[in-house]
Structure formats: structure tokens, C-alpha cells
Amino acid sequence: MPPTERTLEKVRNKAGRIWKEEGRPFCYLDFPEYKPSYFRKITSLLSRRGEIVRWKNRRSRPQYWILASEGDEQGHGESSKTLLEILDSLNWENLCIHDVRISLYSRELCNIVFNAYPILRGHAFSLRKDGSIVGPAIRWGKLKRRKTKAVFYPSGKVIVEVSCSREPIPADEIGLRFFIENLIDLRRELLNILYRVVRTASIPLDEYFDLPESWIVVQVHLNRDASPIEGLRLDKLPAITLSDFYNTLRLYYNRKVSKMRAEIVANPKIPLRDFFKRLGLRDLTSSEPPSYIA
Structure with a gap:
């Protein structure tokens, strides 16, 4: 009763x-x-x-x-407040991006990687269970928690995986400048390895491996984090996921960084250059130096 x-x-x-x-x-x-x-x-x-x-x-x-x-x-x-009131009271950090997936297509490049795999194994290349070959990862960022690597598929598709959930990339001019430089470093390192393995200058590897500005951003997580405030246990707040046909919104407590995170999982499927413009920033892939250097 x-x-x-x-x-x-x-x-x-x-x-x-x-x-x-x-x-x-x-x-x-x-x-x-x-x-x-x-x-x-x-x-x-x-x-x-x-x-x-x-x-x-x-x-x-x-x-x-x-x-x-x-x-x-x-x-x-505090628990008598509504969830919206609690979220509104937090000090939210600036917009960042993390866990980016970028694609390009080069059947010639993938053929070279698969044919040379017996030798590339000695250069930190490895074969995955799905038949793809993953190249060596580059660690970068202030805390070296960001990791970028390229995955080659027999179909000619190349996926560049940028994993950095614990150290997101600021979506500002400085942060994205370092991001594009990291992709350039990845391309340069892979080309250096392949040139040493192939041992011939007659194969135009540079032409087979497009510059990062034309790579397609197929998935990206855009996030804003909030640190705990005194007297409030953010880890007790409920996790929320909202989805439509194009994007997924997630609100959850990220235990890896001990912060509340609001993120959108987007699938823009546009070139990297256009993705930067969509963020409202100028072209960071040009040769012109950024304002903080000029």
C-alpha cells in the first residue's frame, strides 16, 4: 500500500x-x-x-x-536542481575535436604497401584481422596522448585515424595548425619508409599520396568539456544520447579526463580544407603563416 x-x-x-x-x-x-x-x-x-x-x-x-x-x-x-540548471552552471571550455577519421583513395599506394608488407613488418607495419595493414603511429601533443596512424585496405582506400579523446585538439587556429602539421608529418614519415623499402625513385610515391588538404573528413567528434565544481559530483549525472539521421549528440562524464563532456559525432564527408571553413576558420592548409607567427 x-x-x-x-x-x-x-x-x-x-x-x-x-x-x-x-x-x-x-x-x-x-x-x-x-x-x-x-x-x-x-x-x-x-x-x-x-x-x-x-x-x-x-x-x-x-x-x-x-x-x-x-x-x-x-x-x-544540488540534486534538487534540474539537469539543465546544473549544466548551465558549469564552466564549459572552448570547442575541441577528437577521434577524427579521414579517408583518401590510392590503389597504387595500397598495392605498394601490400606487396612490400614482408619488409614493412620490420618498420612497425602490422596486419589486422580484417586484412588491412596499419602503419606506425605518431604520438604528438603536449602530453603525447594524441596518436595518428594510417590504415591501408586492399580496395585502395586509406583511413587516417586520429585518436585523441584524452587530449582533444582545440578547434582554433593554433590547434588546427598543429593538427594539419601532424598529418603532413605522417605523410612524410610514411613516404620516407616506402622510398627506403622500394629503393627506386622511378615510382612517383608523392603523386600516389595526396596532400592532406584534399583528404576527406568522414567522421569527427566535436566536444566541449567542463571540469567538476565544488560540491557537485559530475560522475553522478546521467549519460544522454540523442541521434538523428546525420549526427549523434552525447552528454556524459568522461572518466579518462575527469570532466563532463558534451560532444557531437558528425560525419561531414568533405575535404579537410572545407571542414576548416565550416568551423568558421580561415584556410589553414595554405602556405601563408598563421597570425600568431606572422
Whole structure:
């Protein structure tokens, strides 16, 4: 049988007196007239209504509660706020990108990689279970947590994987300048290895391997992070995923970086040059030096 309004009112009144007279939260031990199982029904109903909150937002045995109104006054009632109010109160960082997937097509280049694989194994190339060949990874970034590598497929497709969820790339001129330079470094290193393996200058490897500005961005995660604030456990907030036909929005606590993350998984399928323009930035793939250098 669910608790009656009279029972709920009785619990609220006594909880208020306990806080006012003794300055402490309440638990089932303060209500010996109710069985523990029935008292859980009472607190569950009051909690769903937003009338009580867990003491200091913590689970405990026994579970301690406080009236939501008293919690607001004492700074312990953060959970009485709506999710939107909590998110709006956070200090969000600037837009970043991470876990980028970029594609290009070069059957000639892939044929060379597959034919030379017995030798390339000695240069940190490896064969995946799906039959693709992955080249050596380049670690970069301030903390060296970003990793870029190229994957070659028998069909002639090449996928460049940029993994950097723990150290996202700032979506500003400086951050994207370092990003494009990393892709150029990857191309240069792979070409150097292939030229040493092929041992002939007659094969135009440079022509088989287009410059990064024409590579197609097939998937990218755009994110903004927020650090925890005092008195609020961001790891207790619910994870939310919203999807439509084109994009996926995710809101979750990223335990790897200990921050709240709002991200969109987009599939632009446009050249890298156009992707930069879509972000509202000027052409970073040109030879003109950026403003912070010029």
C-alpha cells in the first residue's frame, strides 16, 4: 500500500524538526513506527517529488536524507536542481575535436604497401584481422596522448585515424595548425619508409599520396568539456544520447579526463580544407603563416 499524504506530511514535519533542533539529517531510525521497507517507499516517493535529497548527495547505510529546502540553504541540495540548471552552471571550455577519421583513395599506394608488407613488418607495419595493414603511429601533443596512424585496405582506400579523446585538439587556429602539421608529418614519415623499402625513385610515391588538404573528413567528434565544481559530483549525472539521421549528440562524464563532456559525432564527408571553413576558420592548409607567427 503506497504512503498516504498524511503519512508524507508527518515525515516532512518531523524531518524539519530534526534539522531545526538538532542540525542533522534523518534516516529510518528516526521513525521506528515504520518498517524499513515501508520507510523506503516513503523516501522514494518524497525523493521523486523533489521534496528530499540525499545528505551531501551521497549513498550511505543507513541512508541519510534532508529536506530539499534545507539542503538549498546549506549547500547540500544540488540534486534538487534540474539537469539543465546544473549544466548551465558549469564552466564549459572552448570547442575541441577528437577521434577524427579521414579517408583518401590510392590503389597504387595500397598495392605498394601490400606487396612490400614482408619488409614493412620490420618498420612497425602490422596486419589486422580484417586484412588491412596499419602503419606506425605518431604520438604528438603536449602530453603525447594524441596518436595518428594510417590504415591501408586492399580496395585502395586509406583511413587516417586520429585518436585523441584524452587530449582533444582545440578547434582554433593554433590547434588546427598543429593538427594539419601532424598529418603532413605522417605523410612524410610514411613516404620516407616506402622510398627506403622500394629503393627506386622511378615510382612517383608523392603523386600516389595526396596532400592532406584534399583528404576527406568522414567522421569527427566535436566536444566541449567542463571540469567538476565544488560540491557537485559530475560522475553522478546521467549519460544522454540523442541521434538523428546525420549526427549523434552525447552528454556524459568522461572518466579518462575527469570532466563532463558534451560532444557531437558528425560525419561531414568533405575535404579537410572545407571542414576548416565550416568551423568558421580561415584556410589553414595554405602556405601563408598563421597570425600568431606572422
